[in-house]
Amino acid sequence: MTDLAEPDSTLVRPSLTELFLAFAHIAVSGFGGALPWARRMIVERKRWMTAEEFNEDFALSQFLPGPNVVNFSVVFGARIAGAPGAAVAFLGLMGPPMVIVTIIAVLYAHYGDLEVLSRILSGVGAAAAGLIIAMTIKMAKPLFTQIGWPAAIAILAFIGVGLVRWPLLPVLAVLAPAAFVLAWLFPAGSVKR
Amino acid sequence: MNDDSPLTALATYFGLLSLIAVGGAVTAIPDMHRYAVETVHWLNDRQFTDSFAIAQLSPGPNVMIVALIGYHVAGLAGAAVATAAMCGPTCVVAYFAAQTWNKFKAARWRIALQAALVPVSLGLIGASAFVLARAADKNIAAALVTVATVVVAVFTRISPLWLFAVAGLLGLSGWL
Numbered sequence: 314m315t316d317l318a319e320p321d322s323t324l325v326r327p328s329l330t331e332l333f334l335a336f337a338h339i340a341v342s343g344f345g346g347a348l349p350w351a352r353r354m355i356v357e358r359k360r361w362m363t364a365e366e367f368n369e370d371f372a373l374s375q376f377l378p379g380p381n382v383v384n385f386s387v388v389f390g391a392r393i394a395g396a397p398g399a400a401v402a403f404l405g406l407m408g409p410p411m412v413i414v415t416i417i418a419v420l421y422a423h424y425g426d427l428e429v430l431s432r433i434l435s436g437v438g439a440a441a442a443g444l445i446i447a448m449t450i451k452m453a454k455p456l457f458t459q460i461g462w463p464a465a466i467a468i469l470a471f472i473g474v475g476l477v478r479w480p481l482l483p484v485l486a487v488l489a490p491a492a493f494v495l496a497w498l499f500p501a502g503s504v505k506r
Numbered sequence: 507m508n509d510d511s512p513l514t515a516l517a518t519y520f521g522l523l524s525l526i527a528v529g530g531a532v533t534a535i536p537d538m539h540r541y542a543v544e545t546v547h548w549l550n551d552r553q554f555t556d557s558f559a560i561a562q563l564s565p566g567p568n569v570m571i572v573a574l575i576g577y578h579v580a581g582l583a584g585a586a587v588a589t590a591a592m593c594g595p596t597c598v599v600a601y602f603a604a605q606t607w608n609k610f611k612a613a614r615w616r617i618a619l620q621a622a623l624v625p626v627s628l629g630l631i632g633a634s635a636f637v638l639a640r641a642a643d644k645n646i647a648a649a650l651v652t653v654a655t656v657v658v659a660v661f662t663r664i665s666p667l668w669l670f671a672v673a674g675l676l677g678l679s680g681w682l
Contacts, residue, residue: 341565373607375627376620379596380569381530387600399601407593410566411573415585417560418577425556429678436677438559439648440669442638443655445532449632450660456628463625470629474536475636478544481537485526485626492622497614500621 325360329401332393335359336386336405341413351385361393382406462495512580513587515546520572520591525599529627531569531592535634538575539641548579555642563670569593647682 327335335354342350352371355361362370370392374384383406390402424430456463466488473484519541527534535558542548549557557578561571569592576588610616643649651673658664676682 340567369608370604372620373603374600375529376623377596377600377603378527379524379530379600380527380567380593382567383569383593384596384600387597388604391601391604396601399597399604403593403597406567407589410564410570411585411589414561414564414566414570414573415577415582417564418574418585421556421560421574422577425553431552431556432677432680432682433674434556434559434677435642435644435648435682436651436673436675437563437670438555438638438642439651439677439682440655440666440673441559441562442555442635442642443652444562444659444666444669445535445631445635445638446652446656447659448532449628449635450656452628452631456625463621466622467625467629467632470626471632471636473633474630475633478536478540480540481526481534481630482522485528488626488629489528489622492626493618496618496621500618 324362327359327361327393329394329397331359332390332398333401333405335361336390336402337409339382340406340408340410351382355389362389462492462499466492466495513583516576516579516584516588517591520576520588521595524592524595527596528623529630531567531571532634533627533630535571536630536637538571539637542575548575551641553578555638558638559642562666645682647676651676651682 339350339354352364352367356364356367370388371381371385374381374388377384383403386402386406387399390398390400392398394401421430453467456467470484470488473479473488474481523534523537539554543551543554554575557571557574560574561568564570569589572592573585573589576584576586578584580587607616639649639652643652655669655673658669659666
């Protein structure tokens with residue numbers, strides 16, 4: 314009976330098919346970001362990993378360059394079943410949305426100039442920009458509670474790429490090493506959660 | 507395929523972007539706008555914001571905006587090449603990182619690296635927000651929709667789909 318109290322004993326190991334279907338499901342349920350769906354599916358419903366493992370893998374996926382959820386599918390798939398697992402999870406995540414978006418792209422190419430569609434999209438575009446601003450505000454809160462190097466780095470990245478419109482690569486080439494040195498020297502300046 | 511084929515251009519640009527988009531696809535939006543709209547004129551401002559709106563409206567990862575840009579440049583092949591280029595290099599990195607990363611859990615360089623990239627991503631997401639708002643808010647009414655969305659999204663937990671529905675209807679009504 315004590316075994317049941319162990320969180321790991323309740324974990325199940327999915328097959329490749331299940332892995333594909335789960336990520337396909339995550340992909341098509343996730344409007345405006347697939348992460349909450351990934352957590353619900355993998356940790357709560359399927360019990361394929363503990364919440365802690367999920368956070369760890371997700372932190373890695375966020376840290377790596379490129380789309381977070383895509384990284385997550387590869388990291389998680391690899392953890393479950395090596396290279397085939399990574400490939401299957403990736404294809405599940407990208408396949409169905411790719412088909413849907415391609416259909417929309419074809420429709421847009423034909424009807425994008427329609428007054429009705431362009432009106433709707435201009436409204437949605439304004440709201441979508443608002444959502445990214447809101448995301449920025451939520452992320453900035455923990456970082457801007459103290460005046461330190463993280464706030465300064467964030468502001469410089471914003472100015473360089475957003476206001477001055479420099480290309481991303483040179484801005485990163487300067488700011489990332491600078492931030493690394495600062496994080497090394499002043500770990501206390503790092504984000505408080 | 508010659509060197510100035512649009513597919514080569516898509517693969518080169520998004521392949522590089524894939525490796526420098528720290529913090530996810532959203533942080534790459536300002537650079538995509540700079541390059542695709544201002545530098546090589548793959549699409550215009552409105553087509554760019556439309557593509558972003560469509561990517562947000564469609565189910566699936568936000569990175570789908572890349573497929574839309576690719577489609578715009580070179581049809582179905584363009585969509586496939588751009589998406590593969592945006593995901594491929596980073597997937598390889600993710601695959602190898604998955605094997606080794608957790609061995610360095612307590613290493614000082616890993617902790618510093620993680621702490622260093624958080625504010626960089628934040629600044630880039632802020633830049634994304636700024637670029638998108640400037641492109642989308644062509645008039646006062648649209649700017650008001652953006653501001654209202656910010657307020658609702660920060661203070662409530664309403665699904666973004668409702669916000670899109672309301673904003674889309676306002677747009678349809680000709681109010682924007």
